[in-house]
Amino acid sequence: MEHPALPGRTGLTRLAAPAVAALLSLAVLATGCTGATVQGRPGASGLRDPYFPRAGNGGYQVEHYDLDLAYDPADGLLHATAVITARAEQGLSSFNLDLSGLKVESVDVQGTGARYNRTGNELTVRPAKDLKKGEVFRTEIDYGGRPKPVVDPDGSKEGWIAGGDGAVAVGEPVGSMGWFPGNHHPSDKATYDITVTVPHGYEAVSNGELRSRKEVADGQTEFAWHSPEPMASYLATVAIGRFKVTTGRTPSGVPVYDAVAPGEAAGSEAALGRLPQIVDWGTEKFGPYPFGSVGSIVMPAQTLTYALETQTKPVYSGAPDEELVLHELAHQWFGDSVSPKSWKDMWLNEGFATYAEWLWSEEHGGVSAQRRFDAFLAGDTSVDPHADGDWAAFPPASPPGPEHISDDPVYYRGAMVLHRIRQEVGDPAFFGLLRGWAADHRHGNASTADFTAYAQRRTGHDLKKVWDVWLYGEDRPTAP
Structure with a gap:
């Protein structure tokens, strides 16, 4: 991150009293549900990070996120499905995901409906059957609403930032919980597929490589992005706007994808023109560039009070200078990889x-x-x-x-x-x-x-x- 210039809770459908009692009993006992061979226990609701003790969750490691998002800047509503593939590191009767705001519509684990409840930024999921240690399990969450920024202890804002004619999602340190449920601590890295559907005329940009762009029903365009290298969730991004997109390659052959707000194009041209040279210089100094592509996302000025080294495509608020581009690209080695x-x-x-x-x-x-x-x-x-x-x-x-x-x-x-x-x-x-x-x-x-x-x-x-x-x-x- 470039040094900054300036340093909810959703309710569940009301349950009848017997159902509430049964749910509380299940939470307290945390007994296994798959017979005598499995005795799961709840996964921890935080990883005890020295500065963000509630960030992340214990008992599992995520292997892959598959996020399917639909967003219209006109109404600011997000409709989304997250499919999370993870491996249980213990027998699990329940596990937690970090999610700030947004309404959860349903949760399935291994294809079966699961009970869940919300407490602050914690989404607690109770599978119908306990998960065995070492089991790879799939959790699907349907959710949506009007995402709100997450405010840092230093007063800066992250998460889903809507403004002007678009939006951008940035996550350092814990803002990613503002737009998708997950294990939001840098120690749990995963691969990603992020699909974004937006009204025709908008571009949707994310990490990694663009696998497909296609017109779908009702005047919408769907963008499918793939990140094959592991990524900490705070480095995941989505940017939506009427960007000017340019593509190319560095002298050594790394694909380049730049998305620039039209009003920032002229001011960005010189610095982004040095990007290919900077990447190859970094390869000489620090070793092989660690990802399959590189690029930039330039949002309108004043969108954020900082830049962020989002993996493969740093986010800039306004046109960057050469020094800032160098700083964020150096992070691809140190911070991202x-x-x-x-x-x-x-x-x-x-x-x-x-x-x-x-x-x-x-x-x-x-x-x-x-x-x-x-x-x-x-x-x-x-x-x-x-x-x-x-x-x-x-x-x-x-x-x-x-x-x-x-x-x-x-x-x-x-x-x-x-x-x-x-x-x-x-x-x-x-x-x-x-x-x-x-x-x-x-x-x-x-x-x-x-x-x-x-x-x-x-x-x-x-x-x-x-x-x-x-x-x-x-x-x-x-x-x-």
Whole structure:
């Protein structure tokens, strides 16, 4: 995510008293329903993330999401079906999905109707039969309504954002629950098929590759998108608008798909024109581009207060500049392919993408990474306008709360951690570390502890002082 400029409940049909009593009894006892061979228990309603403890759910891992959405910007109503294929990691008498707002019409598990109830953002599903440990199961949820944004602890908005003549869905950190039910924590990555039906004249853009575009009944157009590589749900997106779409390829052959709001086309042309070169530069610096396609979604200005590295097609609010395109594309390696195990590991996304900006600059006639590092230590805004910010307010590996995971230290001090490693080990070992990290954790998840152990093992250097002072230290670091 680019550093931002500014930092419901649905009811069920009323049940008769005996039915309510039976449902409560089932929830309390959580006994197996498939005979003596299975004794399931409820899956956890959260993964105890340090900053978002209710995000995600326990007891299963999602393998695939198949989302079928229909949306008309004229009335703002979403009609949707989510088919979630998951594997039970324990015997399950019930399991939870994260969903904010929207009305659930029905839930089936393994082709049979399931009981369900809503409490806040938790949708609890009770299959007709317990699920066995290791069982791959299919859950189908019909739902809809007028989706509303999800407000972050820092006050920013995510989820489904409607505005002007279209809408965009963005999810970092937990906003994806505002438009589809799921296991909304970055530690559970899955593949996706997202089909979107919109009125004729609109484009619908999502992650991955466009499998088909066809005219359907009643003046509607259906777009079917496929993401074969694993994706954290906060990186899933849908954008609907009257976009100008252009396609092409990078010099190395990666397909490019850009969708730009007409009013932003002229302002976006120069920066998006560098996208193919940036992708191939990233391949040289960080290793093979991790996805089958790349692109951009440029929404009208003021749609959002930030940009987001949605997988394969970052979302920009207004025309981006070259630095912003570089930042969001660097995330395709660091954040999208290698995703954080928890939101406490956010610096592994933002510190790396920020340092990628520094590397691009020093190799393309701009300020060197060393000079930028020195400028932050000195507060020299003539070199970098962010240098006098509160970049040392807290250690990047330990933001003080969820409202601070996108603050300056996560970006700039995170980048400075990487530069300190580079100073300690030298360029050959440092760039080998970047490429090795991206390759060895490709399409997976990693924590700060994983990175520090990997860095020391890969470079053969004792980096304890870097971790103690720059990554975890509470005091403002000084020049080494």
